[in-house]
Amino acid sequence: MSLLIFCGKASKRPWRAMLAVALLLAAAGTQAAGTRQLATGGASTIEGSAGGGIVPWASITGYPTGDEIGATAFLSRVDTGDYSLDSAGAALGLFNRIELSVARQDLDLITLGPALGLPGAHLRQHVVGVKLRLFGDVIYTDWPQVSLGVQYKKNRDFLIPSVVGATDDSDVDIYLSATKVFLAGVGNFNAFINGTARYTRANETGLLGFGGPGGNGRKLQAEVSGGLLFSRHFAVGAEYRMKSGSLPGLPEDDWRDVFVAWFPNRHVSVVLAYVDLGTIATLNDQTGWYLSLQGAF
Amino acid sequence: MRPSLIGEFLSPRSLHRLAASLLLAVSAASAAPPSDDSLYQALGAEAGVATLVDKLLDRVYADTRIAFLFAETDRTNLARLIREQFCSETGGPCAYSGRSMAESHSGMGLKEKEFDAFVEDFIVAMEDAGVPYRTQNRMLRIFAPMRADVIGK
Numbered sequence: 047m048s049l050l051i052f053c054g055k056a057s058k059r060p061w062r063a064m065l066a067v068a069l070l071l072a073a074a075g076t077q078a079a080g081t082r083q084l085a086t087g088g089a090s091t092i093e094g095s096a097g098g099g100i101v102p103w104a105s106i107t108g109y110p111t112g113d114e115i116g117a118t119a120f121l122s123r124v125d126t127g128d129y130s131l132d133s134a135g136a137a138l139g140l141f142n143r144i145e146l147s148v149a150r151q152d153l154d155l156i157t158l159g160p161a162l163g164l165p166g167a168h169l170r171q172h173v174v175g176v177k178l179r180l181f182g183d184v185i186y187t188d189w190p191q192v193s194l195g196v197q198y199k200k201n202r203d204f205l206i207p208s209v210v211g212a213t214d215d216s217d218v219d220i221y222l223s224a225t226k227v228f229l230a231g232v233g234n235f236n237a238f239i240n241g242t243a244r245y246t247r248a249n250e251t252g253l254l255g256f257g258g259p260g261g262n263g264r265k266l267q268a269e270v271s272g273g274l275l276f277s278r279h280f281a282v283g284a285e286y287r288m289k290s291g292s293l294p295g296l297p298e299d300d301w302r303d304v305f306v307a308w309f310p311n312r313h314v315s316v317v318l319a320y321v322d323l324g325t326i327a328t329l330n331d332q333t334g335w336y337l338s339l340q341g342a343f
Numbered sequence: 344m345r346p347s348l349i350g351e352f353l354s355p356r357s358l359h360r361l362a363a364s365l366l367l368a369v370s371a372a373s374a375a376p377p378s379d380d381s382l383y384q385a386l387g388a389e390a391g392v393a394t395l396v397d398k399l400l401d402r403v404y405a406d407t408r409i410a411f412l413f414a415e416t417d418r419t420n421l422a423r424l425i426r427e428q429f430c431s432e433t434g435g436p437c438a439y440s441g442r443s444m445a446e447s448h449s450g451m452g453l454k455e456k457e458f459d460a461f462v463e464d465f466i467v468a469m470e471d472a473g474v475p476y477r478t479q480n481r482m483l484r485i486f487a488p489m490r491a492d493v494i495g496k
Contacts, residue, residue, distance in 0.1 A: 081408070081459040083466075111455035142455070185483075186490040229484035234477035277476055278466070 079312040079342045080109030080116040082142070084278055086184050086227075089307060089317045090120035090340045093173045093197055093251070094135040094149030097223075099124075099319050099336055100301055101269040101285045103240045104193035104225040106145045106179055107137040108342045109312050115140055117343045124321055126334035128157040131253075135173075145177040145195075153253050157329060162206075169253045170202040182224075184238070190226035197221070199252040210327075211293050212255025213262060219246040220264075232274055238283070239272040249291040250298060250326060258292035265290055273305075281307040285319075299324020303336060315340045382485075383435035385478040392435070395472045396425045402464040402471075409460045412451065432485050448493040458494050462487075 080087075087108045091097040096107035099122070108116030116139040124131045135149030151171045159167035177195035184191045197219040201207060204215035221244040231237035247256050247264045267290065273283020284304045291298040305319035319336040326332050386392050400422055404410050413421070430437035441447060465486075469479045 081456040081463070083459060083462060111459050113454045113456045183490075186487050188488065229487055230477065230480035234480050236480050236483075 080114045080139070081111050082109040083185065084312060085275065085281060085307070085309045085315075087116070087118070087139070087342065089315055089338055090118060090122070090135065090137065090147075090149075092122060092124070092131065092133045092149070092151065093175065093199075094120075094133070094137060094147035095175045095177055095195060095197065096137065096139075096145060096147075097240070097242075098271045098283065098285045099303060099305060099317055099321075099338060100287045101240060101242055101271040102177070102195060102221060102223055103184075103242075103271075104177075104179065104182070104191040104223040105184055106139040106142050106177065106193075107147065108139040110139045110142055112142045114142075118340055119343075120338060120340040122317075122336065122338035124319075124323075124334060124336040126321070126323060126326075126332040128329045128332060129326060130154045130156060137175075143179050145175070145193075147173075147175040147177070149173045149175075151253065158327060164206075167206065168203060169206060171252050172200045172202060173252075174198045182226075184225050185227045185229065190224040192222070192224045195221045195223065199248065199256075201252055201255050204255060207249065207253075207255030210254065210296055211258040212249055213257035213292075214247075215255055217247055217252065217256035219244055219248060219252075221245070221269075236275040237272070238275070238281075240270065242269040243267070244269060247292060249293050249296070250289070254291070254293060254296065254327065256292075258294075260290075260292035260294045262292065279309050281305075281309070283307070296327050297325065299326075305336070313342055315342075380434035380436075382433040382478065382481050383430060385481070386429070386433060386474060388435065389430070391472070391474075392426050392429045392433075395468060395474065396422050396429065398471045399425070399465055399468040402468050403461065406460060406464055409457050409464075412453070412457060429482075433482075444489045444492040445496065449496045451493075451496060453494050453496065455494060458490055 086105060088096045088103045088105045089098060091099060091102050095102040096105045097103040107118045110116035117136065119136040122133045132152045133149055135147060137145055137147035139145050153169040155167045155169065159165050175195060175197045177193050179191060179193045182189050182191035200216040221242050223240060223242040225240040228237045244267045245264045246267060249255055249258060267288040269287040271283060271285040273281050275281045285302060287301040289298045289300055301323050303319040303321040305317055307315060307317045309315045317338040321334055321336050323332040386395060400418060404413060424441040427437050427439045431439045466479060469482065
């Protein structure tokens with residue numbers, strides 16, 4: 047808990063906070079973090095659920111087996127020049143069955159803020175997630191691991207979203223994920239693939255609120271990710287997340303990225319990605335870098 | 344007039360045939376042990392398997408998470424059975440003389456965390472023994488599905 051508060055407070059200076067988390071983890075040393083195999087908990091998405099960076103997996107966060115409890119905390123930043131999004135959060139994995147997560151997001155409107163006469167404007171959002179593993183295991187069963195999740199999202203700066211037409215400042219995303227690792231699957235490297243179907247009415251994942259003139263109902267969006275483990279400690283992959291939104295004046299693009307993930311041990315993981323977020327709120331060609339640090343306990 | 348290619352492909356009979364051949368391919372991939380001995384050779388044949396099993400049991404008997412499970416087990420006999428199993432499962436010229444995985448683990452009530460601890464020891468033992476990463480993955484592909492036979496029995 048104290049770590050969560052620490053992460054939240056530190057989100058204004060994520061790099062220093064990341065370093066602090068890394069040092070904490072190094073100090074934690076050999077403390078148990080569950081027994082599941084390395085990388086099976088994935089990383090932490092920007093919305094706090096275990097997965098890649100933008101697409102959740104069916105995996106339960108951290109490394110707890112059915113006999114254990116695990117926890118993770120994360121910090122991430124994506125920076126496109128016009129925008130930067132800081133996310134911080136924590137999650138609890140219970141008996142490889144249930145995942146509870148919280149995340150806070152802070153989007154800095156670097157370019158739009160001054161243009162709108164609102165220098166220093168930010169859009170913040172809180173996300174609370176629950177994920178239930180329905181069946182399967184990412185590596186040990188022939189069929190995929192399948193999980194059902196919900197993300198309750200609460201926009202904390204609804205003025206701008208309401209002005210551009212969003213109808214609600216909070217809503218729930220519902221998603222179903224299937225994740226499978228194919229041992230020796232591609233050229234005898236372990237390969238992983240994940241598919242997620244998300245039922246959502248979020249605009250730009252909720253940072254621009256929910257619903258609007260384009261429709262108030264939820265829409266089904268497909269999200270996929272996959273990659274290869276080039277060693278026990280390194281994974282390379284890509285993600286794709288469909289988006290639509292309900293603000294006709296601010297059409298959204300699908301998001302995609304390519305990433306490298308490093309899992310030096312069960313306590314720390316680092317993800318570096320190059321992202322292409324397309325057009326966000328009238329600003330074209332939002333490409334940039336994403337860095338995420340996760341600690342597991 | 345001949346039906347279109349797509350129509351032919353989608354006809355109930357060809358779908359049936361497709362399903363049948365897919366099923367065959369899947370069962371062939373998951374059932375029979377490999378008919379070639381490339382994995383056995385990649386492990387270093389008899390000497391390589393012996394080294395690997397030694398390193399595995401060194402780890403397991405020193406691992407406080409699971410060593411107690413083997414307290415009553417004769418290590419020499421266990422090593423022989425695992426060598427036989429590794430050899431036969433990887434296409435080597437051996438027969439496995441032990442009981443099935445399900446039989447030999449029944450009554451133990453193995454926990455998931457104990458199984459995963461063993462898998463971790465196995466992976467580190469393969470690293471210790473100099474087994475290349477991609478060969479390690481082939482081994483894991485063979486043995487991972489056995490989890491269902493050994494846990495909670």
